[in-house]
Amino acid sequence: MATSPTTTGPRAPAGPGKDDRLTPRGKLALSLLCAAQFIIALDFSILNVALPVLGDDLHMRQADLQWAVTAFALPSGGFLLLFGRIADLFGRRRLFIAGLVLFTLASVLATAAWGLAPFLIARALQGLGAAAVVPTGMSLLTTTFPEGPQRNKALAVSGTILSLGYTVGMLLGGVMTDQLGWRSTMALLAAAGGIVAIAAPALLTDSRPTERPKLDIPGAVTVTGGLLCVIYALSTAADQGFGGLDVIATLVVGVLLLAAFVVVELRVAQPLVSLQMLRRPTVAFGNLGGLTTFSMMSSVIFLLTLYLQDVLGLSAFETSLVFAVQGAVLVGTGTAASRIVAALGARTTLVAGLTVQSVFTAALLFLSGDDDVWLAVTALALASVGHMSAVVSYGINATSGLPDNAQGLATGLVTSAQQLGITIGIPVLSAFAASRVGSLERAGEDARTALLGGTRTGVGVDAALVLVSVLLIGFGLRRADRR
Structure with missing residues (x-):
């Protein structure tokens, strides 16, 4: 596949039709992108085993423990589509690095959290950083490696690392909490995020559009709000059941917002989602x-x-x-x-x-x-x-x-x-x-x-x-x- 005129980033050479060999620079770029995906996957699971200890330390009620996970999941899931589109419009590497920096600083705040409020704020900021890192990292991967054997190989490695990160997070969460306390899990994320953020400018080249279409604000508001409501409803239903009034209300609002999003996308000249x-x-x-x-x-x-x-x-x-x-x-x-x-x-x-x-x-x-x-x-x-x-x-x-x-x-x-x-x-x-x-x-x-x-x-x-x-x-x- 030829390089698109809308991008300026380098590509690994396609080589023969069945050649999936990556260049040395391609391997380094892939390693960095996979490291970022691994860190985000790790964050989804590393606190699961630590929740009881964390709750005692921060004086959280049993019913509130889910918010240690939900505070991260809400923005990380809700803002993915919006940030994926912003990356297309204003530069993928730029948003990727900004997301990593935000994630790292939020992890530092979570490590040092002196109470429940700053901890939950830190988790939400981690989720916001993750929402920027994940789609930009994947789009950098698919625009760096041409469609075919090389991209398939890169996606295989990335998918392996992503699933492995979730599993490793469960293993590390228990061991680190037992030996070093729950704050060590957040410190690990801060250190790893900082290393990847420092290395990213040297290994990644930006890809930017030659023209910048208008951002679909109504679409961004409805899809982000809809996803946030649906994720919140499903995240709390396990504790309250699907019959809870706030669960039903939030789920209905989320579905209505997503329906409104579809209507907006059918009418807007430059939609957020085609x-x-x-x-x-x-x-x-x-x-x-x-x-x-x-x-x-x-x-x-x-x-x-x-x-x-x-x-x-x-x-x-x-x-x-x-x-x-x-x-x-x-x-x-x-x-x-x-x-x-x-x-x-x-x-x-x-x-x-x-x-x-x-x-x-x-x-x-x-x-x-x-x-x-x-x-x-x-x-x-x-x-x-x-x-x-x-x-x-x-x-x-x-x-x-x-x-x-x-x-x-x-x-x-x-x-x-x-x-x-x-x-x-x-x-x-x-x-x-x-x-x-x-x-x-x-x-x-x-x-x-x-x-x-x-x-x-x-x-x-x-x-x-x-x-x-x-x-x-x-x-x-x-x-x-x-x-």
Whole structure:
């Protein structure tokens, strides 16, 4: 693919048709971009294990602990599309570095937080920085490496690092909190963010449009407000249930704002989101695959964490070993993913990967209150093979065949699918699991048996939702092939 006249950034040479070798500078740029993605993924999970200790230190009520996560998730998910478009208009590297600097300074504030208010403000600023870093980092990746084997390889590495970061965050969170206290987790993010921000100007070259269209302000307001409301509603539903008045009200407002956003985009001359792009089956169904695989895998990890510790009685360290196996599988699959895509094609790989994820998630329905650690380890590992294959192939589907001046928007959609998936999956599946736990406890079951029943319900719904997505994506992409 020729370099677009709307960009000034360097490209790795395409080379022969099947050559996926990266130049030394390309490898350095990819390493830096993946490091940024890893740090953001780490932040999504590193505090999960530390929440009880953090709550005691900052005098948080049990019901308020979720805000340590939600304060980050709201801006990180809500502003992704807006920042992806701003990057297209005003320069990707500039916004990428600004986001890293904001994230780093916010992490310093979180480390030194002297009370609840400054900590939650810091978490929100971290999320805002992440919302700038994630789409700009992905668009820098897709405009640096040409479409084809090189971009597929870069996306495979990036997807592996992203999923690995979430898993590693859970491992590091427990170890660091036990040994050094919860503040050490925020200090780690500050140090890592600072290093990447310092290295970025030397390794990345900006890509800017030759013309700057007007920013779609009505579209930005409605989509950002809508996403914020929906994420808030889903994040609090696990604790309050979907019947809570504020949950229902916020969800309704969010849906209305997103509907208004669609109306705005149909009428505005220079829309924030091109609905024509969303009509492309590869973009629409590729992003559905991303939303599904991230939301459902993060939910499985959360449910298994509770099962392993509260049902089987494993220690935090023993539980970490289970996820260490998963991490190794993710790395191995991610390493081979570009070759799998080359052999099967991105569309077939996406459908096959989600199918494998669904089947082995369903295998967790056979978990019992006995020593089923090996079933948990094996099923999670094999589901992760499908998950990683889907992670890599959905990004390829959703960004292929688009001009460089649309890559920021396309990757904003890709990363929105990632971040929204991680954000909404756990509260939605937790609500199903919690409802089952409550009904079993009311029926007289003990807490351990009730939690086992809730886990089974959660993984059953999880597997079913992935399977439904497989059918929709398979049908949608088949129609795309016929065009």
